[in-house]
Amino acid sequence: MTASVNGPLDRLPDGRRHLLRPAGTAPGSPMLATLSSRRDFDEEWIFERKLDGVRVLATRTEDELRLLSRGGKPLNATYPEIAEALAMQDRHDFTVDGELVALWRGRTDFARLQQRMGLTAPAAVRASRVRVTYYLFDLLRLDGYDTTRLPLRTRKRLLRDAFGFRPPLRFTPHRNHYDDSLLDQACADGWEGLIAKRADAPYVHRRSTDWLKLKCSxxxxxxxxxxxxxxxxxxxxxxxxxxxxxxxxxxxxxxxxxxxxxxxxxxxxxxxxxxxxxxxxxxxxxxxxxxxxxxxxxxxxxxxxxxxxxxxxxxxxxxxxxxxxxxxxxxxxxxxxxxx
CATH class of the missing domain: 2.40.50.140 (Nucleic acid-binding proteins)
Known part of the structure; x- marks a missing residue:
């Protein structure tokens, strides 16, 4: 496929262009990680912080921006500041995947997030003292093209290049190498654990062993x-x-x-x-x-x-x-x- 594309997709090497496909209208279900006790990884894996929040897909076309829960429930009314921040981006056609969290003293706090979950009345949302942050970690669609067949490293590079990351939006960083101290430090810092992801894997709309949950407890x-x-x-x-x-x-x-x-x-x-x-x-x-x-x-x-x-x-x-x-x-x- 010879793609005529604009923006960040222009910088894709020729060897990756053929993996792009015209995007459909529905974002599909999110990719899910598999719990694992594995602790031996080669250089083909990357490692992200396991965030204690709720999964959110965000999709935008020219005339609509939607925040969706893992099950497809609309969330715009509950988290209007996230919808507004995404609407202000230069890109007008995208689907991103991420975790929405409430931070407390530098850590994600699910109990605190509970105070925002379920609120939909504008007055109640405005009155809430719970501030939320949306950590983006994957890109499923950009400028009319389905990017899920691209390797993960490429998708994360496109994500970082395509968006401006200012609160309440954050890019999810990753580590390229694993040793036992990485998980030990994550646990000591109060994280839930790590998510290990195969760096060359495509994005699939189901649970996969290409993403592994390494939990502290x-x-x-x-x-x-x-x-x-x-x-x-x-x-x-x-x-x-x-x-x-x-x-x-x-x-x-x-x-x-x-x-x-x-x-x-x-x-x-x-x-x-x-x-x-x-x-x-x-x-x-x-x-x-x-x-x-x-x-x-x-x-x-x-x-x-x-x-x-x-x-x-x-x-x-x-x-x-x-x-x-x-x-x-x-x-x-x-x-x-x-x-x-």
Whole structure:
């Protein structure tokens, strides 16, 4: 293919031009990383900070700019400052991928981001004290061309050249070499971990082993299937009962009773009351708790934990917040790929 292009695409070497294709209208689903315990990497990988936020695709054509969640939910009303910053860019035809975060003392804070997630009323958004930042890390479309077949290094170079990065937009930097100290330092600095990406890989609209999650500690999403009554002076509820799907059935993963403030306990109880049902949604016989309220398995919670026990339950779980960018049936137990 001989492409007649403008701007940053003009600087593509001839050996890359044939990988461009006319772009379609829909951005597609985002590329997803695979959890891995691998720690041996050659020079064909790059390493980015694992950000603790929500995935956002941003797409613009001549007459429209849209922010979309991982599941395709529109987010312009929730994060108007991000939409405005992207609208002010010189480029008028693009799709970018990135992570939207709330920073607190130099670290991403998912609990803080929770205070912005779900707000859509302009007055409520303006009144919020939570400032958000959009870290861009990939380029899927530019000036009418689909760039997903280009190698990752090339896409990141185009991304950096095509956009101006001023708050609230940031370019996601990367390291080119790995050793154990890189992950150790990321964990010591309070990061979630690293994302290892194969530098010559194309962008695919699915989960792939070309992107690997290297985590500092356990943590993933779980489906809320019930809750216990509060004890003593506690309000709202005692603990959430968590699960994940396997072979179409919801399996119990344990309960989480820490990580809530009083406002969260009250507001979440109101939502749970509206989902209450008579029977357990979990696979038969897996839950031994008493005085349980069962709920329809619709809400998804982000939970940190230290490890899985041999009984298949969470050790030292801590609630971080609800996720509205993932559906319950997407939630499975994450299994790390091998170390080789």
């Amino acid at each position: 356990g943590g993933q999403e779980f489906v809320i299937g019930g809750f216990t009554e509060p004890a003593g002076r506690r309000v709202g509820f005692g603990a959430l009962l968590l699960g994940y799907y396997q072979d179409g059935r919801l399996h119990y993963a344990g309960k989480v009773g820490t990580g809530y403030d009083t406002a969260t306990l009250r507001s979440l109880r109101r939502r749970l009351d509206g989902l209450e049902r008579q029977r357990s949604p979990f696979a038969d016989g897996e839950v031994r708790e008493r005085a349980v309220h069962w709920v329809r398995p619709e809400l998804v919670a982000q939970v940190a934990f230290t490890e899985w026990t041999t009984a298949g339950l969470l050790r030292h779980p801590r609630y971080l917040g609800l996720r509205d960018d993932k559906t319950a049936h997407e939630v499975v137990r994450e299994q790390p790929a091998g170390r080789s």
